Amino acid sequence: MEGMENLPEEQRDALLQKIEELQVRDSLRTYNSVVERCFVDCVSSFRSKNLDSTEEKCVSRCCEKFLKHAARVGMRFGEMSSQSEQQMQQMMQQQAQQGR
Amino acid sequence: MASPSQAELAKSLAMAQQELDYRVDLFNRMTSSCFEKCMDRRYKDGELNVGEHSCVDRCCAKYWQVTGIVGQMLGAQGQGM
Numbered sequence: 001m002e003g004m005e006n007l008p009e010e011q012r013d014a015l016l017q018k019i020e021e022l023q024v025r026d027s028l029r030t031y032n033s034v035v036e037r038c039f040v041d042c043v044s045s046f047r048s049k050n051l052d053s054t055e056e057k058c059v060s061r062c063c064e065k066f067l068k069h070a071a072r073v074g075m076r077f078g079e080m081s082s083q084s085e086q087q088m089q090q091m092m093q094q095q096a097q098q099g100r
Numbered sequence: 101m102a103s104p105s106q107a108e109l110a111k112s113l114a115m116a117q118q119e120l121d122y123r124v125d126l127f128n129r130m131t132s133s134c135f136e137k138c139m140d141r142r143y144k145d146g147e148l149n150v151g152e153h154s155c156v157d158r159c160c161a162k163y164w165q166v167t168g169i170v171g172q173m174l175g176a177q178g179q180g181m
Binding site for chain 1 (some may be wrong): 108130144145152161174
């Protein structure tokens with residue numbers, strides 16, 4: 001993560017620890033939200049206690065689709081993030097030069 | 101220059117955590133919104149088709165732009181206070 005090299009070691013460790021906690025929390029939340037989304041989209045009849053094969057297939061595809069979608073968003077997010085970062089740095093450099 | 105005080109370090113760590121939380125939340129919301137806008141919910145297939153791929157790319161780009169505009173406007177409001 002940018003700027004992390006500037007922090008002293010114990011702060012860095014604390015931050016890494018925090019990042020790991022956030023990752024765990026985020027995974028659990030994603031789990032629940034995918035379940036809910038696929039349930040809402042795929043299951044609509046309650047004549048039986050068990051999912052029928054249509055519903056099962058639907059849930060599998062829904063899950064697969066969401067994961068692939070999230071991966072693609074992650075890719076674009078990373079690209080746009082680093083682009084913004086570069087633009088910010090350029091702007092700051094320009095401002096610093098003008099300040100001289 | 102003297103090394104930063106404990107208080108300053110604590111503050112920068114807290115800021116870093118806030119930044120991280122914000123980015124994770126931004127990513128999750130972007131993912132969710134673009135899923136709703138772009139995906140065929142009949143789930144005929146587990147793969148994304150070409151149309152969906154393009155839609156996701158454009159959706160992310162637009163979402164990012166909205167983030168920028170809102171950021172500017174909220175920032176301007178803050179200064180006006």
